[in-house]
Amino acid sequence: MTAARLEQYLASVLQATSTDTNEVCLKPVNSTFDLFTIYLENHNTGLHRYQTARQTIIFMVAGTINIKINGKNIRLATGNSVFLEPKCEYDVPQQTKEDIIVKFEFTNHLNFLNAIAKFNDDEQKIVSQVKLSLKTERLLYLKNSKLAKSTQLMRRIVDEYLNQNLFTSEMISAELMMAFLTTIRNQKLSALPLVNYEFAETALDQYIDENFAHITLEQTAKHFGLNPNYFSTLVKQKTGKSFVEHVDERRMQEARTLLARPDISVRDIIAQVGYSGKSFFYKKFNEYYHETPVQMRTELFRQANINLK
Structure with missing residues (x-):
């Protein structure tokens, strides 16, 4: 599914949603898939308030929005993602029709860095940044442009989830790892885009x-x-x-x-x-x-x- 078609499909799901729930569960074709569950942020009115029970990725498929995570305002644009540890609190304000937010709620705890046997000195510096961010802020901001490779990988993961085929779990696991490593290699963990916040x-x-x-x-x-x-x-x-x-x-x-x-x-x-x-x-x-x-x-x-x- 192309990027445009994926956005059109997700937008159509939101338009067809008649319930007033804050999240719309996107069920996979294969009921045995158990890596994560994907939720689509609903366009109903009001502030959506959450606390993560499991590791969660918020992926901005389209649009731009300011969400509050652990009390801080963070700006998300198309292609941006935020990796959240459990017990993070976040608020999503009312969105426009152009905003499409997908959330991955993982079944089991992930640690991409443990899957890699050895790092060189430059890689270790980036890994230390990742660990520090996850430890101190309990989140990791992953900045990607609309056309970045990592963004395309995240779109493919959503597509694979919705249209599962042979070796879907293995494909998605590999694409998640690739999206994560590509981002931290290219962006060197860009600082959080805080909005109107300065410690005084x-x-x-x-x-x-x-x-x-x-x-x-x-x-x-x-x-x-x-x-x-x-x-x-x-x-x-x-x-x-x-x-x-x-x-x-x-x-x-x-x-x-x-x-x-x-x-x-x-x-x-x-x-x-x-x-x-x-x-x-x-x-x-x-x-x-x-x-x-x-x-x-x-x-x-x-x-x-x-x-x-």
Whole structure:
């Protein structure tokens, strides 16, 4: 089936769909085929919201659309694909009639890289990029043009799925591997085309300032719509300090402010700034100010002419 005919067929399936479900299941001719199931994104109104239960590939057959994956806006154009690990959350906004999105939901966990026995140094660099993206972001953006070889392979996979013949599983497995390797070789894993997103240190400082007493890395990463591991790495790269160092700095500033008040005990200060134990607080405080909380309090009281005796 040619590219134009495939698009026409998929468009006709959408036009003939009378149900209001967000996905239309495209069943293979051979019921024993078990590599994956293909779904067509329906053109019904409203936002489509998902969480992946299995590894999934979103393939943009035609059109251009911005979808939100794990809180980030990603632009997909014809030929682009996104490989998603399980437990990824993504939203698909209402589409136009020109948009055709196909999704592959895999039955078993795939690892293309394990199928290759050995890499040279240049290949290993690309493989490391792939693994880092999958580990930190739980997704891999595969950028291909409309006429790219990988795009044609993905179209052939859809066609093979719909019109199965002899050795279909073997053909599709080989074409998937070829599409994957061709993409990462030619594109060198292009950066994610994020839309209207830029990490700002001021935004991080504001969030920590409002939540430092009960803050966690996971909660903060979720607030910024990022994977925790990726967020932690991004904070270090952008600011030169780790997330924990940012939080400790804000807690130490608050502790110093509270130590100047004679109406609050050191025990209460420890709890208010977010530490669970006295010894750990004292250790952090000494690392930051090079003196104990009691020594600092004594000096702050002296400067303010406060005499508790």
